Amino acid sequence: MFADALAGRHIAVLPGGGARHLTAYPLSSWRGGAAAYSTDSPDRGAAETGTASASTPPALVVFTSGSTGRPKGVALSAEALRASAAATEDALSGPGRWFLCLAPDHIAGAQVILRSLRSGTVPFDGRGNFTAERFAAQAEEFFRSGRGEPAYASLVPTQLTRILRDPRAASQAARFDALLVGGASLHPHTAAAARQAGLRVVRTYGMSETGGGCVYDGRAFPQVDIRIADDGRVSLSGPVIADGYVEVGPNSIVPKPDPGFSVDNRGRRTFLTSDTGRFDSAGVLTVTGRVDDVFQSGGTNVSPLAVESVLLDELADDGIDEVLLVPVDDREWGQLGALLVRGPGAEYYRNSAPKLKSRFKRLLGPAEIPRWVLPVEAIPAKGIGKPDRAAARRLAAQMLREGAQSDSAEAGPEPAARTEPTGLPAEDSTDMRTDKRGE
Template sequence: MPRPLVATSAADPLVVLRGLEAALAGGPALLPVAVAGPTLPTPAPADVPQRVALVVETSGSTGTGKRVALSSDALLAGAAAADTALGGPGAWVLALPTHYIAGLNVLTRSITAGTTPVVVPPGHFDAAAFADAVDRLVVGPAAPRRYTSLVPVQLARVLDDPRAAAALARFDAVLVGGQATPVALTERARAADVRVVTTYGASETSGGCVYDGVPFGTVRADVVDGELQLTGPMLAEGYLGDDERTATVFTERAGHRWYRTGDAATVVDGRVRVSGRLDDVVISGGEKVPLGAVERVVRELPGQDGAVVTRRASGEWGEVPVVVTERSVPLEVVRARVGDALGRAARPAAVLVVDRMPMLPSGKPDRRAVRTLAGADTDSGT
């Protein structure tokens, strides 16, 4: 029997919380909708399969749109494993949009802990507002720990504000994910006594399921032909209305169902290291250059933890890396650092300084918009 799917605006996170509570209890499935309107051009179905409790729409920062269907079992398994990995249930400060899986995870974990998250006002993230939210957070015997979840740009803004940074140091764990977290930013946070836990995951895995490089609970990671694959009880049912994509991305192997992440990675001694998207590679002067690797090197430069590396066409070299940043940095410094780390072909052709980095509501860089900006500039040689 199908299950009704109810679309709910994410404008009020507590309304989404109530809808998710009902869905996890067997009520109508929930589809949180971005404040700006539908993420995808095609309308969502009125009904979904009975196992589906939550549908997450995502257009991604680079890929095509999709509707990820998640069961109650997957969501609750992810929440239980996360609580175990973090040391037990707690009270949460919600600083992320609730039409994205990271924000929805905060709601799920609050529901299982029997707590209500303190909400940072939606919209442009403000460190002072975050500190105010921390002041309102109350813990109790059943959920004595303090948690929050941020993306790297939010963490950087909090650390820039002394009051907010002091508030962040009061948490038992600060989950940081959504994109690669620069090592320099992590070290800066830990120097401020902030207990950072870097996370990796996707809507297809009910959010983060790899903490500080280690899969939690019964999650397993494997690399097949250079691609990271994950298996565990938190995997999504698939993609609504797209059986072909579901069959391609979710595969059966060795008696388990695996999610093909599309990310290049290595797994050494059980620790996962992601190096970027498999398809995010440019051919520059006949050599393959992974843009994710270039971006990680650039982000280790002082003040560049929010820089984005994208591609630009070049008549001479085919394609070249380009750095887009809010903070000026000499091109020769960037080229020297990247060249030393990755070789001559990886050296960026230009540095483009913007007033504000294009961002998605999730807090991730809008990489399609960044690429458009970079393509409008004039490139230099490699």
């Protein structure tokens, strides 16, 4: 179906946003003709505003993970998909064989299939319940059937963490010429552990709207430009950018103008992301958070991703694999942070509040210090492994409501006082003056 879509025979619509199965829509279902791009983009510095023709049907419609609400349909042209696949080959070791362990319902998995089509190979199907043991066995089979061509795989950080904890899986992973890791933030501690184990990891940054990763290890593809908008958001432009958003109906696909997309008078497309970022002195991009994840505690803006990066770096050696900071409504401070932690060492923190509190105060500002630390079996995720912050927030509230949490480090501006999360009965509240207690 993907090959026919690239050839312009139909539009391939991936599951999501109401579509339950991979579906081939006829070209006649396209309702183009209006502008797919906005002429009122807030990022006017990235490109001259203009109007792009939406008369040409896209090759692929993929749905976003719904990080900012309802999943959106993203229309990608065959030209954008080919440009992305070609740039990936150039950035790696040329055409090769791909190990598919991500669902093709999302752009990262779909790109594995599209890159395989370009290279004339068939991806190895490693989908299903991902465990390190299963990956190791399937990777051995994958390499037995190879002919010496470059070997690649795309992973999310959670999969990489599991691989690194299993010597046999790590040994097999080290045989790949490149492991593309994206979909969520890859913590430097995890990346360093992968390098030490001999894995050739490539950190990727991108999204459905850019046809998947278009920034590798902080540097954009040669034909892609990155700039930081005035409000701190990352803006991406180039041939890999999608045509825009669409509404997919039972028998139609309709373009939906959006101010996040713009096009200049030469036809160069730009997408203004919801991610914030910065460049270092060498021009390497670091994504610092999302504008829609920031919450306020005592009048101070708190960026969860920035806090998570600091804390995971501090706690990783103690057996913490993932952390996720979510806000909990509070009558006094507005919102306070609850930190979900997962890993072999998570339970330790139920009874280590004084030590943990001291470490947090050394690393973070008062408003950034989590009020609660909640060990969990798994961090809620959506799509191919992106943290589901809405579900995590509900989980944290439920754990607090049920009294399942441990008393943790003091948070909020000094002096700290006993505070009850909004909606929690007094008997379920936590006294922060007692001593119990991501990526």
